[in-house]
Amino acid sequence: MQFNPLPGPFGVEAPEVDLAKPLADADFTQLRSAFFEHHVLALRAQDITAAQFIGFARRIGPPQPHVIDQFHHPEDSNILILSNVKKDGKPTGLQDAGSYFHTDYSYLQVPARATTLYSREVPKVGGDTLFADQQQAYDDLSEAMKKRIEPLYGIHHYGNRNDQNEQSRTVASVLTSEQKAKMPVITHKVARPHPVTGRQCLYAVSGSSFGIVGMPEDEARDLLDELAAHSTQPQYQLRFKYGVGDVVMWDNAALLHSATLIDPSDARTLWRITMLEPSADAAAPEVLASTYATPGM
Numbered sequence: 508m509q510f511n512p513l514p515g516p517f518g519v520e521a522p523e524v525d526l527a528k529p530l531a532d533a534d535f536t537q538l539r540s541a542f543f544e545h546h547v548l549a550l551r552a553q554d555i556t557a558a559q560f561i562g563f564a565r566r567i568g569p570p571q572p573h574v575i576d577q578f579h580h581p582e583d584s585n586i587l588i589l590s591n592v593k594k595d596g597k598p599t600g601l602q603d604a605g606s607y608f609h610t611d612y613s614y615l616q617v618p619a620r621a622t623t624l625y626s627r628e629v630p631k632v633g634g635d636t637l638f639a640d641q642q643q644a645y646d647d648l649s650e651a652m653k654k655r656i657e658p659l660y661g662i663h664h665y666g667n668r669n670d671q672n673e674q675s676r677t678v679a680s681v682l683t684s685e686q687k688a689k690m691p692v693i694t695h696k697v698a699r700p701h702p703v704t705g706r707q708c709l710y711a712v713s714g715s716s717f718g719i720v721g722m723p724e725d726e727a728r729d730l731l732d733e734l735a736a737h738s739t740q741p742q743y744q745l746r747f748k749y750g751v752g753d754v755v756m757w758d759n760a761a762l763l764h765s766a767t768l769i770d771p772s773d774a775r776t777l778w779r780i781t782m783l784e785p786s787a788d789a790a791a792p793e794v795l796a797s798t799y800a801t802p803g804m
């Protein structure tokens with residue numbers, strides 16, 4: 508199977524793959540290996556149904572419907588519609604989602620393995636996704652910092668540590684009170700071995716991390732901010748530009764990502780599926796949810 512590098516420090520595209528046709532197991536195995544090696548896989552100009560999109564996603568991991576259930580695809584709740592298009596004055600999808608560096612479902616005990624987007628409508632300007640390589644960012648830490656963070660567990664809950672103003676466009680997508688009540692407070696290792704490759708990666712140091720187990724809150728935030736500033740430097744970033752029909756899939760254990768804000772009147776629509784890891788970290792310590800209740804919860 509042919510693979511071409513994306514224009515950036517990582518990422519690959521497979522120009523021969525047509526998801527509207529059956530993909531043999533041997534070909535899928537090559538695609539899967541390339542995905543975990545390069546962190547981002549792009550399949551350009553696809554023309555597929557909701558069922559074909561879901562069928563492809565399921566081969567990477569079990570899909571998990573998003574907590575924001577107002578914008579689930581009518582044919583399959585595993586697909587979340589991201590869109591700024593309004594119909595009869597009503598939104599047709601979730602707008603401005605994830606426009607800060609984060610990794611998907613890091614606020615769940617069993618987090619996301621991968622996320623895939625199918626680009627249906629591309630705006631005239633912008634709408635790119637930025638990715639940051641957390642494996643390389645970890646490798647480049649000083650030995651002293653690697654040793655310092657090795658035993659640490661981050662405390663996570665739904666939200667964006669750097670913006671909890673529900674009126675802001677860079678807040679985490681606002682939940683209803685019913686949805687907020689479903690969201691747990693959980694922990695993940697700050698430096699986490701990748702569940703497939705075993706490589707150490709910084710994990711969710713930006714986004715849903717609000718503290719560190721056993722560390723005073725100020726000190727924990729300073730450390731998380733330092734790690735986030737390090738791991739989102741330009742040399743770790745790939746900027747992905749969408750064409751109509753592009754399917755992109757990214758590795759949530761190895762990357763942070765951020766959507767870029769666009770003109771709200773410049774139509775953009777994508778379908779999104781998020782697939783889970785097979786299991787949770789059995790050693791992850793529990794924390795008291797009441798200690799970390801915030802406006803984002």
Ligand SMILES: [Fe+2]
Nearest residue numbers: 605610611764
């Ligand atoms: Fe995201």
